[in-house]
Amino acid sequence: MVYQQQLRFSTRGRGTSDISREVSDVIHNSGIRQGICQVFIHHTSASLILCENADPTVRTDLETFMKKVVPDGDTMFQHTDEGPDDMPAHVRSVLTQGTLSIPVNDGRDTLGTWQGIYLWEHRTHPHNRRVTVTVMGE
């Protein structure tokens, strides 16, 4: 069977938000015991990552790393209509994930103990972001 649900998140600007609980609730709602859960973000300037959830400085460090790899306001970028973070947000999205697939077992996500699902907002201003969760299985 298939169960699909849309989720909406309001971000506070650049940074990561833990959405593991919301995804896990969709799996619970689906009633599916064994299968796959697909998480998809409907944007190209925000993305999804699986990341360690014990120490928040891991995500701060990832942010620092990304700022270095894809600097805001880099003069090589021409797509800057919406500001110096516009094109870097698209590149950051390409370098991370727009879709995640997670196994479902025993009616739950099978994330590792120290794994969390994060929505990574790459724009510096707050945005409303849409995510579709599809659970398929038996």
Next chain:
Amino acid sequence: MVYQDTLQLADRGKGAYEITDLVADFISESGIRTGTCQLYMHSSSAALLICDTADDATKSQTASFLAQLAPSSADMDIRINDGMEAIPDNMRTVLTQTSLGIPVSNGKPGIGIWQGVFLWEQSADAAERKLTITVTGEK
């Protein structure tokens, strides 16, 4: 149910080619209304990406960024072994995706209005490419 096929795509040279319509047609053909669609590229030097479709500059600038990060051997000021010319093409592919999953909602690709699915050919001298599309779900 599951609907799957492997398509042969002609080589069109280095660049990003939108395949959203091809994917939408395949989903429609499958008859599946709700589920997922998985795209898989049988190559290590061609990627699958979801990109912004509002401004073409987004794609060209992403390409410039990746070219700077993993420059083609011709642009690199180092000596590399014969036969290693394709490594930067592989690097750019590894940094992106070769397998892409999207939701299927109401018999269509459930993607955002500014999102498009692109095949991103990284190699200047590729042969034709194989793409397997698998749609799984319910009618």
